[in-house]
Amino acid sequence: MTATTSSSAATATPSPLADATRDEASLRRFLHGLPGVDQVGVEQRAAGLGTRSIKKAAKLWAIDTAISMVDLTTLEGADTRGKVRALAAKAMRPDPDRPDTPKVAAVCVYPDMVETAVEALRGTGIHVASVATGFPAGRTSREIKLADTKIAVDAGAAEIDMVIDRGAFLEGRFMAVFEEIQAIKAACGDAHLKVILETGELATYDNVRRASWLALLAGGDFIKTSTGKVSPAATLPVTHVMLQAVRDWFVQTGELRGVKPAGGIRTTKDAIKYLVAVHEVAGEQWLTPDLFRFGASSLLNDLLLQRRTQADGHYSGPDYVTVD
Numbered sequence: 001m002t003a004t005t006s007s008s009a010a011t012a013t014p015s016p017l018a019d020a021t022r023d024e025a026s027l028r029r030f031l032h033g034l035p036g037v038d039q040v041g042v043e044q045r046a047a048g049l050g051t052r053s054i055k056k057a058a059k060l061w062a063i064d065t066a067i068s069m070v071d072l073t074t075l076e077g078a079d080t081r082g083k084v085r086a087l088a089a090k091a092m093r094p095d096p097d098r099p100d101t102p103k104v105a106a107v108c109v110y111p112d113m114v115e116t117a118v119e120a121l122r123g124t125g126i127h128v129a130s131v132a133t134g135f136p137a138g139r140t141s142r143e144i145k146l147a148d149t150k151i152a153v154d155a156g157a158a159e160i161d162m163v164i165d166r167g168a169f170l171e172g173r174f175m176a177v178f179e180e181i182q183a184i185k186a187a188c189g190d191a192h193l194k195v196i197l198e199t200g201e202l203a204t205y206d207n208v209r210r211a212s213w214l215a216l217l218a219g220g221d222f223i224k225t226s227t228g229k230v231s232p233a234a235t236l237p238v239t240h241v242m243l244q245a246v247r248d249w250f251v252q253t254g255e256l257r258g259v260k261p262a263g264g265i266r267t268t269k270d271a272i273k274y275l276v277a278v279h280e281v282a283g284e285q286w287l288t289p290d291l292f293r294f295g296a297s298s299l300l301n302d303l304l305l306q307r308r309t310q311a312d313g314h315y316s317g318p319d320y321v322t323v324d
Contacts, residue, residue, distance in 0.1 A: 013217050014253040021217055024175040031174055034213060037205035037241055046236035049280055050273040059272070060310045063303050064102050066271040067094060069289045071129055071260070073108040073297045075228070081116045084109055088120035095304045098311075104300065105289040106159060110135075111152040118156035129159035129194070133184060136198075136227035138163035142180055149187045160184070161194040163227060164211065166201045174214060181218035194260055194293075195220035199238045200230045208238055212245035222258040228295060233263025236273060243281040246291075256285070262295025268306040271299055 013021045020030035054062060072091045074083060088107055095101040106127035107117050117128045130152035133145035149160055162184050168176045185193050195215035199208050215223050223242050226233035239261045246257045259282070261274060271294060278286045286292050 013219075014255065016252050017217060021178060024173075027174045027178060027214075027217075028172065031210040031213060034206075034209055037209055039205055042205060042240050043237045046240050046277065049276045050236060052273075052276050054272055056310065060307070062272050062275050063268060063307045063310065065287060066268070066275060066294065067300065067303050067307070068102040068105060069293050070104040070297070070300050070303075071106045071108045071262075071293050071295050072104045072300060073228075073295060074113075075108070075110060075131060075135070079110065079113055081113070084113045084116045085120045088117055088126075090300075091121065091126050092124050094300060095307070098308070101304070101307065105293055108159075108161065108295070111148060111155065111157075114152050114155035114157045127158040128156060129161055130155075130157040131161045131163075131227075133162040135161070135163055135196075136229040138165055139167075142183065145180070146183060146187050149184055153187065153189055153191050157191055159192045159194060160188050161196055161224060163196045163198060164215065166198055169202070169207075169211060169214070174210075178214055178218045181215060181220060185219040192221040193219065194222035194224045194258075196224045196227055196262075197242075198227055198230055199225045199235075200232045205237065205241050208241045209245060212242050213249075216245065216249050216257055220257065222260050222293070224260040224262055224295065226261075226263040226295075228263035231264075234261035234265055234295075236277060239274060240277055240281055243277060243286070246286070247282045256291055258291040258293065259286070260293040260295055265294055265296040266298050267302050268299075271296075271303065 019026060021027055072087055074087055091104045091107050094104065103126055106129045107121060108129040108131065109117050111130050111132060114128055114130045121128060132148040132152050134140035134148060152160060164177055165180060181195055197208065197211045202208050202211055212223050225238055239259065242259050246259055249255065249257055265271060275287065278292050
C-alpha cells in the first residue's frame with residue numbers, strides 16, 4: 001500500500017469508503033457503526049503514556065520537534081499589522097540568540113491579516129494559516145463561510161482552519177456537516193484544510209470519533225481539536241481518539257491525514273506527552289509538522305526556556321525569551 005497525503009483540491013471520498021457517504025442514511029449508519037470508545041481504557045492509556053521518562057538527548061530532540069510543529073497564533077480583536085509582523089519575526093527566529101533553534105510550522109491569523117503575514121514570511125518556508133468560516137462559533141450562513149475562506153485564500157493563506165457546525169452535528173444532521181466541509185475544501189483550492197471539531201462541545205468520545213471520521217470522509221487534511229475559545233480544549237484522551245482515527249483511515253485508504261490539538265497545551269512536559277501519544281497511537285511517521293501540529297502559542301515560550309536548560313545545564317528565566 002502506498003502512503004499518500006490527501007490532495008488539497010480533491011473532495012471525492014476514497015473508493016473504499018464511498019458507500020458511506022452515498023446519502024444521509026448511509027452516512028448515519030457508517031458513523032454509528034464505528035466501534036465505541038472505551039472511556040476508561042482511553043483515559044488510562046493516556047495517563048500511562050504521560051508518565052514515560054525521556055532521557056536528555058531524546059528530550060532535546062522532542063523539544064526541537066515540538067517547536068517545529070507549533071502554529072504560532074494570534075486571534076484577537078485587537079490584532080494589528082505590527083503585532084502580526086512581530087509574530088512572524090518570532091516564527092522565523094524563535095530564539096534570536098540560538099540560531100540553531102528550529103522555525104515554527106506556521107503563523108495563524110484572521111483573514112484580514114493574511115496579506116501582512118504572507119509579506120512578512122515570504123521565502124521562509126513557514127506557512128500562513130488563517131481561521132475562517134465564522135471562527136470561532138461558525139454561526140453564519142454557508143455563503144459567508146465560503147466568502148470568508150475565499151478572502152483568506154486569495155490573500156495567500158496556505159492553510160485554512162475551519163469550524164464545523166456543531167449544532168448540526170449534535171442534531172444528527174451529518175450530511176449537512178459533510179457537505180459543508182466538502183464545500184469549504186473545494187474553496188480552499190491548493191490550500192490545506194484543517195477541520196476544527198470543537199471537541200469540548202461534543203460531550204462524548206464516541207462523538208469525537210464520529211466527528212473525526214466525518215471530517216476525514218469530507219476531505220479534511222487535518223482534524224483539529226479546538227478553537228482555543230471553549231473549555232475544555234485539547235486533552236490527551238481526545239487526541240488519542242483522533243490519532244486512532246487517522247491511523248485507521250490510513251489503514252483503509254493509504255492516505256495520511258494530520259491531527260492538531262489546540263488550546264491548553266502550555267508546557268514542554270505537556271508537549272512531550274502528546275509526542276509520545278503520536279508515536280504510540282498513530283506511529284512514527286506522524287512525527288512531522290506535515291502531520292502533527294500544536295495550536296498553542298504560549299507553549300513556544302516554555303519550549304525555548306527548556307531548550308536553553310537542556311543545552312546549558314541550568315534553568316534560564318523568562319527574561320531570556322520574548323513572552324507573548
